[in-house]
Amino acid sequence: MSAALLEVSELEVAFDTRRGRVKAVDGLSFRLGKGEIIALVGESGCGKSVAVKSVLKLLPEQTARYEAGSITLDGRDLLGLDEKAMEAVRGREIALIFQDPMSSLNPVLTIGKQIGEAIKRHQGGSRQEIAHRTVDLLRRVGIPAPETRLNAYPHEFSGGMRQRVMIAMALSCGPRVILADEITTALDVTIQAQIIDLLKSLVADAGAAVVMITHDMGVVAGAAERVYVMYAGAVVETATTEDLFSRPAMPYTWGLLRSIPSLDRPVHEPLVPIEGLPPNVALLDGGCRFRPRCPYRRDICAEAEPPLAPAPDGAEGHLARCWGLDPVRGWLRDTDWKTDLGDPAARAQISADAAKIKGGKP
Amino acid sequence: MVGYFTRRLAAAAVVVVLVSIIAFAIVSVLPGDTAAALLGEEGARDSQRYEALRVELGLDQPLVVRYANWVANAATGDFGRSLRTGEDIGAAILSRAVPTVQLALMALAIAIIIAIPVGVMSAVYYRRWPDNLGTLFALTALATPGFWFGIMLILLFSVTLRWLPPSGYIPFFVDPLGSLKLMIMPSLALATGFTGVLIRQVRSSVLEVLNEDYITTARSKGLSRSTVLFGHALRNALLPVVTLVGLQLGGLFGGAATVETVFSIPGLGRLAVDSIFYRDFTMIQALMLVLALSVLVASLLTDLIYSRIDPRIRRG
Incomplete structure (x- = not known):
């Protein structure tokens, strides 16, 4: 692992709500090396997007609380910076690309203006220079006839084109880190691969590092070098992409991989969903956070939260959070996750509980 | 277009x-x-x-x-x-329309000048004391009848302080300053309710826009809060406000009737009231048509302004 460019360690972010304080990010740690692409993966509601926004301190000030941990960029503590200093970091050193290109561009401003204002904010220049650079950026992201598109409004672009505009905007000031929050989710499948390829080639040219936030394992496999699997606000497993796909260590990751459709699998073999629903982070009880949905659970799982410990394959940087992998008492160390689906009775219980919650009474 | x-x-x-x-x-x-x-x-x-x-x-x-x-x-x-x-x-309506148009435009200007800053402040300081103050102000304005407020203004500024003339009308082009002095109290009286509505609309519409993704995008570019507010949020937030102003302009003409009566302004509103009392059918007929036309013109203007602000409308 190279020296960390962006390092988040033991980050805890909570929100003040009417029902009290709710932790959205609970002990998140990841490191991003120079020019590296990493992925944060997890289901909706696992805290991915909050994690991204917290890096740029874009969470609503009145309700969001940074309770513990640190975020450092090149050794500089971002959490200690005031708003003015953060403004200089945003867009210039760390840029953000959002999930939905339909709603993340301002409908009443031309795209030339929206890209140009970032350049103007951080690097300045005459109007001609800024317009020239904007055209250049649009050309690099593959917008046809960029000179004529400068004065076009977002509604005059298709979804894929808008996402290209967003990428151009993120790249405009040559940031060292790009946070890409579900950037392909709102796009057609045919466009998704194009956008990922575009992003990969552009960041390679620019030497930028990327944190991809996604729930799509396909995107992860195609783009990321290292993966952090998040569950209920915390990292539950991390490994290089290859290790994670070939030797996933803990039951939640198994579940994620089993629920991907694959062409090499026999057609009659059904997909295996992860039973149950993601937990309400307000109600975590101190045990393993995946336990309520885990068909391999045992008594110890309710007693304490397992630490992020080296996985059984012994690969460097492969860590997982599961009591079943404990070198001494672990009962999952030799499980073949593809065939062993855990205890059928436990599975039935989990889906019965989930049905009850869906029915209304939690 | x-x-x-x-x-x-x-x-x-x-x-x-x-x-x-x-x-x-x-x-x-x-x-x-x-x-x-x-x-x-x-x-x-x-x-x-x-x-x-x-x-x-x-x-x-x-x-x-x-x-x-x-x-x-x-x-x-x-x-x-x-x-x-x-x-x-025709001639009667034309001569009576001048004071009413002046009154309505002044009231409109007052309402906009007060409502936009107060509404924006309320939204920016959501649920903190400036917002509470702004909301209190808006609801008070909303609940105050214009003619009563007009009488109170006369009591304060004309009777007690003797700063402003209590009633009457001078055409603007004859004596601009005198005309403004005479019209300022009626305009304030006419603007009260409208100002309240407008503050609420500006507030809720800015609040809504501030939660949009593109605001986060703008902030993620490193723009300052004020640039984001005035450069990105306000223009979007003003779209529903423009609609409201257009719709309420007709209401202002209607509301002018009581205010014109209180301040003895020879306007369309008073003409309408008098005509109705005297069963002046031909006049009422003509007034209805003229008022309806003015509402239509206002709404056309609104659409024109709207399309200037929102590029999505231009192609229609």
């Missing part, structure tokens, strides 16, 4: 025709006719005079022909003569 505006104009033309039919019909279905009203109860008994007047006024002709005549004349600005004063209706 041109196509869009032409379509809006065509739609407005349809509305004008409908309004003219309704205005004409209301007067036609009233018991008694214009001739009877002109002659009075006694005079109408004299059937010879009555019939002669009916022929003179064209009342002996079929309804459709009368409507066609009325519309044809109205189109040239000839609405006939007032039953009450005998003056030319």
